[in-house]
Amino acid sequence: MTPTRFPRSTSLYSRRKVLRGGAAGAGLFGTGLLGAGLLGFPAIAQSNRPVFTHGVQSGDVTTDSGIIWARTDRPARLLVEVATSDSFSNAQRLRGPAAIDGNDFTTKMDLTGLPAGQDIFYRLQWQDLADVNLLSEPMVGRFRTGPAGKRDITFVWTGDTCGQGWGINLDWGGMRCYETMRNTRPDFFIHSGDTIYADNPLETEKMQPDGTVWKNVMIEEKAKVAETLAEFRGNYKYNLMDENVKRFNAEVPMLAQWDDHEVVNNWYPGEMLISDDRYTVKSADLLAARANKAFLEYMPIRQHPSDRERIYRKIPYGPLLDVFFIDLRSYRGPNSSNNQPVRSRDTDFLGPQQLTWLKQQLLASKATWKVIASDMPIGIVVADGESAFENGANGSGPVLGREHDIADLLSFIKHNDIKQTVFFTADVHYTAAHYYDPSKAQFRDFNPFWEFVSGPVHAGSFGPGRMDDTFGPQVVYSKDPAGERNLPPSSELQFFGHVRIDGETEAMTVTLKDLNDKDLYTVTLEPASA
Template sequence: MNVGEPRGEREVTRFGRRGFLVGAAAVATTVAAGCAGSDERTEGPMIDLPDVDREAFALGVASGDPTTDAVILWTRLAPDPLADDGSGGMGPDDVEVSWEVAADDGFSEIVASGTVTASADHAHAVHVDATGLAAGTPYWYRFQAGEVLSPVGRTATLPDGSPDRFGVAIVNCQMYESGAYAAYRHLAEEEGVDLVAHLGDYIYEYPGGTGDGRHSAPDRMVETLADYRLRYASYKADPDLQAAHARFPFVATWDDHEVMNNYLGDTAPDDATAEAVRARRTAAYQAWWEHLPVRLDPPVDGELRVYQALDVGDLARLHLLDERQHGDEPPCRNDESTGLDEGDCAEVDDERTRLGDAQEAWLAESLAGSPARWNLLGNPVVLAGVDAGTDEPSYYLDTWDGYPRARARLIDLLAGAANPVVLTGDYHAGMVLDVLETPFDPSTPVVAPEFMAPPISSALFPADVSARTPQLRQQLNAHGYLTVQVAPEQVTVAFRTLGDVTDPDTDVTTAATWVVDAGDPVAR
């Protein structure tokens, strides 16, 4: 069904355990009739329920966008996640789902509970704003549809006051076909992480049915709302990704592959019209909203305000940017899918905006008004600049390299902020760079350090870019993630990297650790 298609009035269905699965058209031949309409609550964890009942919550649970007194709780009812119509095996009716939050993992002390409608218009996904919680406190949560219990998730609110530490993990670029999600398995076991920030490329839109590795559905290019729903279901069915979501609250922005490669605004590197790009973008944004634990209402007219700032007391403010929805078309766009153009593009030096006027004004106000000791910038594409050339310059002009005046304005904003640290994704490599006052000119001052998170699983970019990138401090060609430990006097960034991304049991190691001291923008 297309978003906004009239459906008329629907009954909100209350299922018992067996009634839920039959009503959802899942494993109907194996479940006896009975229990439909039961409103009884089942206490205790889900582990005592048979596997067949867990299929109702086959995509797991997640939490996100925490504040000091609230957090978003997410799940999606999908007993048949890979149903080709994108419905998850659910029928056309809405379903009532109950939820509860507890102060302990045994649910002996319930602190919040309620019911929410899982709407067929939203792929039976729910976003619960669990409020009235205590600051800086861990909680456990679960959902229930009739007598069917979800897995249990753990979450936490943000601290207030002056915390002495806070840990953030940075993840990005998780193409399903390119490797296992061992990085998420290890991340779920990390101590000292309080929040995960996803900087984009949560899914990839390419056909998923080729090669000898893992295959995501559908096997065609993802273009429609049903396609995007199916692709998210393929990814989110992965147990390691589910484990990370169930362990930590997430915040998220997007990059290009949530829609299509190298799109920006209503433009794409192929011959697609603005109307065609917009239609595809509208479907993609709807599916992104349905599958992420975000504090947002559904998209309106194909638009979402994704950029936001989160305060960790007066220790840190995380500014999360949207660098795809609001910007102008990249300069000198060619027909190659890489977006790689020569550095002499005459269109580069113009007034193109990367963030859009409204987001740029918001960021200026957020940075200028920040009370925090540290200002972290969640920045989907590289800011400091990367020249991938050898004898001649060669830039990716759909990154900040294609927007020099907009980048100069952003660097000026960072120069006026307290202790800025840039956290980046997209490039399929781990890097440490200096954000220079004038990019590529090492004679100018360092304004901020930039730490590029390695990809979770997407194919690596193995080229050594050091020859023409003097601001590059280190390049790590490995998969993994970053952990960022924030303390009043320093930020410590660890590159947690995998051995073999195709091996789900591969080990993780700390390949490099960098420290940023308060008052000194040069990482060491």
């Protein structure tokens, strides 16, 4: 078979025209992998056919690949058409993976061998495995691969979806911030963690500070804390019920990481939930294993070939950008007073293996900008009760506890002359821009850098947090509820960030935005001179 290359599309993407309503990589240009002519999507005139239960998603997009995701209501095989035009006139047809009950009828497929810098359109259909003559209605989505050369790149980031009892309120318009982000037409979306709130049950009605009632759409799995695998899965299904989220997912690829609420608030390996009467399952490790499976089933994430539970990874997106996703949850020591003067297993934050991996990847990166997507900020103190700490910051002073990992990383970046490293994060439920200045720090063996904080996208608003001067963070900007706690989404203190990398100058412009797409703060970071 002679491989067929996709022609470059000159048509503009039309939402009206296109969007209605764990398999091995599928190389589109490799010999023997095309499957052209194998599948055909006939006109549908069947009853009792399979359905797409929660829309379609894409994620982990690189210069030549992208993950696509879907879920159905029964054992069914995914049939795939891939094209570079929304007319699908040049489509390649692929036999996709089967969705079965072991993965809750979800499936993912890695499309490989894609052209760089190209809009990719995918049209999916389910084939019932019990009756192969039953086919679903098709669904369509798109993503854009990273460029081979220098061109403008845009992305958005935020975190914290459906937390603190604020669920889908149809009267308010659902999870509206997703629609705001969609309208900025980003190349991709970084979800910085707390993709669900498995430990935050919903009630049918919740009182708002102004005395009005917030009305939540309800499903059984959101009526209690998640303990079973089915309950963790139900939390993801709930978020995917929102029409704003489904529209967003069909158009914008998601690069996701997790934090704590995918499992339980402030969890760490080895924790026992002895005093939390809501849980009959007391082992955080058992909850985390179930939560990890649900996360990997429902997120369009490319899994590591040998470590199937691993979440930290690198996403290359052309010569101007590499994104490094870290996991500050799975390899940490116990939450404690966090004041140990010497490194030990108890002070682990990234853990030795992940920290070594991150150093190696940063050192090898040739991209202009190295974005570290972190599920927790560096300099904001986040407490866990009265005497323990949740992140690295532990109050002002020298490097102690989990700060050892951060100091090690920052010193490595300095001494290896790794330029243009920027941190993007969420977690604290307000938005801020922090400039880390060694001249104002207790620990000074690092180069200045920026950290940008955003969120929540749909959850309670909190903050501001107390700052720790160990690494000299300067609060350049903050938008927060001024000490009020758990303000609802209707307070409009919902935030996301927007990033644009200029393809010509290579400058990075970061803009902090709110629910209504108002620009709150903007800064342009120039690339360092060679």
